Amino acid sequence: MSGGAGARDRTDGTRAPDRIDASAAVRLAVLASATFVYVTFEVFPVGLLQDIARDLDVPAGRVGLLISGYAVVAAVVTVPTVALASRVSRGTALVVSLLVLVVAEVLAGFATSFAMMVVSRVAAALTHGVLWSLIAPAAATLVPRHRVGTATAAVFGGSTLAAIAGSPGTTLIGELIGWRATALVLAAATVAVTVGLVWALGLYGPTRPAAAGTPGTDAATGDPDGTAGAGRRGAHWPRVLTLCAVAVVLISAHFLSYTYFAVLVTEVTGSSAATVGLLAVFGCAGAVGTWLVGRYNDTAPRRTASVTITVFAVGVGLLAVASVLDGGALARGTAAAVAVALWGGAFAAAGPVFQTGVMRLAGQEADRASSVYVTGFQIGIASGSALGAALLGRSALWLPVTSTVLVALVLLVVLVRRPVPTAEVPAKQDDKDAPDDQHAEVRL
Structure with a gap:
């Protein structure tokens, strides 16, 4: 197109x-x-x-x-x-x-x-x-x-x-x-x-215009x-499957650590009492991440994907670092709160980024392509939780460390392979207002 x-x-x-x-x-x-x-x-x-x-x-x-x-x-x-x-x-x-x-x-x-x-x-x-x-x-x-x-x-x-x-x-x-x-x-x-x-x-009424x-x-x-991909009759399946595969790895990296959130929080802060508060931080940060991705995913999707995954990696990486910080429980708790906020906001933003990308690549096969993406999401949940259970037997610290490595690999693929498609330019949009990554490529 x-x-x-x-x-x-x-x-x-x-x-x-x-x-x-x-x-x-x-x-x-x-x-x-x-x-x-x-x-x-x-x-x-x-x-x-x-x-x-x-x-x-x-x-x-x-x-x-x-x-x-x-x-x-x-x-x-x-x-x-x-x-x-x-x-x-x-x-x-x-x-x-x-x-x-x-x-x-x-x-x-x-x-x-x-x-x-x-x-x-x-x-x-x-x-x-x-x-x-x-x-x-x-x-x-x-x-x-x-x-x-x-x-x-x-x-x-x-x-x-x-x-x-x-x-x-x-x-x-x-x-x-x-x-x-x-x-x-x-x-x-x-x-x-x-x-x-x-x-x-x-x-069951008059059809909405x-x-x-x-x-x-x-x-x-x-x-x-x-x-978004209305001009395309069929899906670009190699790119759809690549994007879904990248999403599976990212989701696995998330649930590898998130499934055992309470264990991680106790390990990092030294107290299980912080679990509820940090879960609230995770959820509220997710709301902010969802709002932000809604603003930028239509104009610069590739840049949005790169920033989202970078923040994701920083968040889970900081959680690993927090457990070995000097300065006592307060320092570790503060670092954990910042880490969870970055992690929660980025994970909430990642879903719309990948889902929208799949639909843009799928054209008139959006439903079928979305079913592949959703299947991958569930595989990511199951595989991440299982891998986390295996690593937990060694040390809770292995969870955020492994998550960080997997997210870093995802970021590398996103930057090098560029599986996330560009956005469609709005009708009659002036060139001076066009999004930055659409000038580089405006074709799906």
């Missing part, structure tokens, strides 16, 4: 607006709420693990398998379930995935045995990949082509909010009314989100013409 003339000349003669209108912003917020409820249920057992184990009369370690098992199931079924979902419209597939989530939450709410909890988790994992593969392409149909990065960051903001408020919120509510009742509260919230999604995608700059786009039918 030529970015010089092709990006500036539009078939309908319209000029794409510079901003996302209020209606599209509200619809993006609804899509973000879908990722919020999905991630909140995905990590639901984490804060209530002891309560669930006691009520179901199983060891806590067995309840912990509900997290890793979820990732394994999602990794295995994502590509086939997304292929199956392609038989219906994108909007219908998203609504069905949320309805399955409601069923899973209700099953958890009435679970009287560990087996029922396993069934609940498997049910949610079955449609996890469908939602995450289709939600960003659906968001792309709501905005002009040159705002796809912003839209992707917006919907990913829901998962960031789940880390800040969703998981702590369900833990707090669980302590007040019990974990089963909390699962039912979450189910009610998911029903409300599903109704909102039906409205946002115009599934296509976003300016994306002629012929319809979020409900899933017409892919509104994606």
